[in-house]
Amino acid sequence: MAYSNKVLDHYNHPRNVGSLDKSDEHVGTGMVGAPECGDVMKLQIKVNPETGIIDDAKFKTFGCGSAIASSSLATEWLKGKTVDEALAIKNTDIVNELALPPVKIHCSVLAEDAIKAAINDYKVKQGAEPLVQAH
Amino acid sequence: MKPIYFDNHATTQLDPRVLQAMLPYFTEHFGNAASRNHAYGWEAEEAVEKARRQIASLIGANAKEIVFTSGATESNNLAIKGIAEMYAEKGNHIITAATEHKAVLDTCKHLEKKGCRVTYLPVMGDGRIDLDMLRAAITDQTILISIMYANNEIGVVQPIAEIGKIAKERGVLFHTDAVQAVGKIPVNVIADNVDLMSITAHKMYGPKGVGALYVRRKSPRVQLTAQMDGGGHERGMRAGTLNVPGIVGLGEACAVAQAEMPEESQRLRAMRDRLRARFESALDEVFINGSMEHRLPHNLNMSFAYVEGESLLMGIDDIAVSSGSACTSATLEPSYVLKALGLGDDMAHTSIRFGLGRFNTEAEIDYVADKLIAVVTKLRELSPLYEMVKEGIDLSKVQWTAH
Numbered sequence: 001m002a003y004s005n006k007v008l009d010h011y012n013h014p015r016n017v018g019s020l021d022k023s024d025e026h027v028g029t030g031m032v033g034a035p036e037c038g039d040v041m042k043l044q045i046k047v048n049p050e051t052g053i054i055d056d057a058k059f060k061t062f063g064c065g066s067a068i069a070s071s072s073l074a075t076e077w078l079k080g081k082t083v084d085e086a087l088a089i090k091n092t093d094i095v096n097e098l099a100l101p102p103v104k105i106h107c108s109v110l111a112e113d114a115i116k117a118a119i120n121d122y123k124v125k126q127g128a129e130p131l132v133q134a135h
Numbered sequence: 136m137k138p139i140y141f142d143n144h145a146t147t148q149l150d151p152r153v154l155q156a157m158l159p160y161f162t163e164h165f166g167n168a169a170s171r172n173h174a175y176g177w178e179a180e181e182a183v184e185k186a187r188r189q190i191a192s193l194i195g196a197n198a199k200e201i202v203f204t205s206g207a208t209e210s211n212n213l214a215i216k217g218i219a220e221m222y223a224e225k226g227n228h229i230i231t232a233a234t235e236h237k238a239v240l241d242t243c244k245h246l247e248k249k250g251c252r253v254t255y256l257p258v259m260g261d262g263r264i265d266l267d268m269l270r271a272a273i274t275d276q277t278i279l280i281s282i283m284y285a286n287n288e289i290g291v292v293q294p295i296a297e298i299g300k301i302a303k304e305r306g307v308l309f310h311t312d313a314v315q316a317v318g319k320i321p322v323n324v325i326a327d328n329v330d331l332m333s334i335t336a337h338k339m340y341g342p343k344g345v346g347a348l349y350v351r352r353k354s355p356r357v358q359l360t361a362q363m364d365g366g367g368h369e370r371g372m373r374a375g376t377l378n379v380p381g382i383v384g385l386g387e388a389c390a391v392a393q394a395e396m397p398e399e400s401q402r403l404r405a406m407r408d409r410l411r412a413r414f415e416s417a418l419d420e421v422f423i424n425g426s427m428e429h430r431l432p433h434n435l436n437m438s439f440a441y442v443e444g445e446s447l448l449m450g451i452d453d454i455a456v457s458s459g460s461a462c463t464s465a466t467l468e469p470s471y472v473l474k475a476l477g478l479g480d481d482m483a484h485t486s487i488r489f490g491l492g493r494f495n496t497e498a499e500i501d502y503v504a505d506k507l508i509a510v511v512t513k514l515r516e517l518s519p520l521y522e523m524v525k526e527g528i529d530l531s532k533v534q535w536t537a538h
Contacts, residue, residue: 035520
């Protein structure tokens with residue numbers, strides 16, 4: 001299969017690889033997928049308590065190149081956004097940006113789920129109502 | 136630069152010696168081997184008969200027992216469907232195994248729709264069938280056992296001589312799809328009591344589009360129903376003008392393989408073992424899939440845990456190998472062969488098949504080892520699973536969100 005240049009770029013130079021302290025009250029952690037499905041994404045955000053803006057985002061992904069690229073891109077987009085702005089990121093935005101073929105759309109869905117799961121974790125830690133998950 | 140080719144179970148490069156033998160049969164010796172009354176036909180027939188002897192010599196058969204086909208898929212279809220039709224009055228039960236090639240499995244599924252009963256034997260953890268289960272599966276309706284010689288994914292060699300003995304004792308015909316074994320390890324249809332054997336040229340440095348089916352002529356004399364109607368070629372078993380250049384190529388490929396096998400199999404085994412040792416010394420959590428003891432000398436199939444196969448292939452785009460990962464298959468399902476070994480889907484997703492061949496060098500082994508080790512190490516830094524395992528988390532106890 002031919003990969004788009006953007007997928008190759010994220011695969012070869014993944015952005016924001018790593019882990020944040022998941023016990024930190026300002027850190028939200030989302031882990032989605034399953035090893036037997038062939039992809040697991042862990043995505044974390046750190047929200048600045050003063051500004052409400054996502055200061056830092058990190059990911060680790062077990063999965064194909066498109067899954068790695070989708071989560072790498074998601075961390076890039078998350079940084080600098082408020083939590084509400086981050087919730088507006090849609091999987092179709094990722095599909096378009098990375099030019100994912102139809103068989104790889106589930107990678108983008110997983111990345112959107114990971115964003116929502118991380119935000120949800122953060123909100124619960126802050127004592128807010130959990131999100132209603134679409135999936 | 137073209138990628139280093141380590142996918143010799145898929146196909147092999149045509150040996151230049153084989154090509155040289157074939158060339159005249161495209162041009163000056165273009166005759167139809169069935170033309171009985173002129174020199175063009177005689178030349179072609181002579182070349183075909185020489186190839187028949189070369190093939191027979193490699194597998195311990197008589198030249199008259201070789202039926203030419205378009206390849207192993209056709210040979211498997213002809214053997215299994217041809218036997219099922221010919222012996223329909225005797226019975227309708229066929230025994231095969233879960234790890235067979237699709238050319239056997241799908242042929243059996245086709246026959247099930249036509250009223251045959253098929254037993255798909257499971258395999259043990261090492262990839263071999265359980266002989267007691269085979270014995271127990273045979274009934275008075277069983278007409279055929281079809282078990283592959285060596286597997287195309289994990290290279291595991293089945294206990295062919297034992298299966299042949301059981302089949303003979305029970306009066307059941309025995310077919311083996313031997314495409315991965317012939318020319319690579321010693322194969323003998325007499326010693327192994329094989330009644331039908333599928334062979335293809337392109338897995339042993341011959342051309343694509345030509346193969347053969349060995350059909351035993353004595354004790355027992357095996358008959359089968361042709362699957363194509365036409366000019367009655369190949370003792371009435373396979374109609375169609377013979378592919379003379381292809382057949383010459385298959386014959387030459389067998390002759391070269393026979394002459395070089397003792398040395399070549401040792402060379403490949405040493406290289407394969409070196410590749411394995413490099414991985415095992417540099418990486419933790421790597422696992423061999425299938426028996427190491429009963430295995431083709433040029434096959435290695437390993438799971439690099441916590442690194443998904445397609446992402447691994449992406450990092451080694453200058454090396455041609457294949458993976459059991461779902462993402463690399465047309466069906467998006469992980470390898471059914473690895474699953475049959477009892478491997479979880481998670482391990483199938485992380486598997487890589489290395490198939491070494493005649494044109495690979497020791498320098499390539501070191502290059503591939505270095506590259507794989509670097510990419511696996513990099514992808515494990517990216518892997519949340521590897522991180523969790525290192526933190527002491529038992530992945531089987533984690534509540535995953537399946538999707």
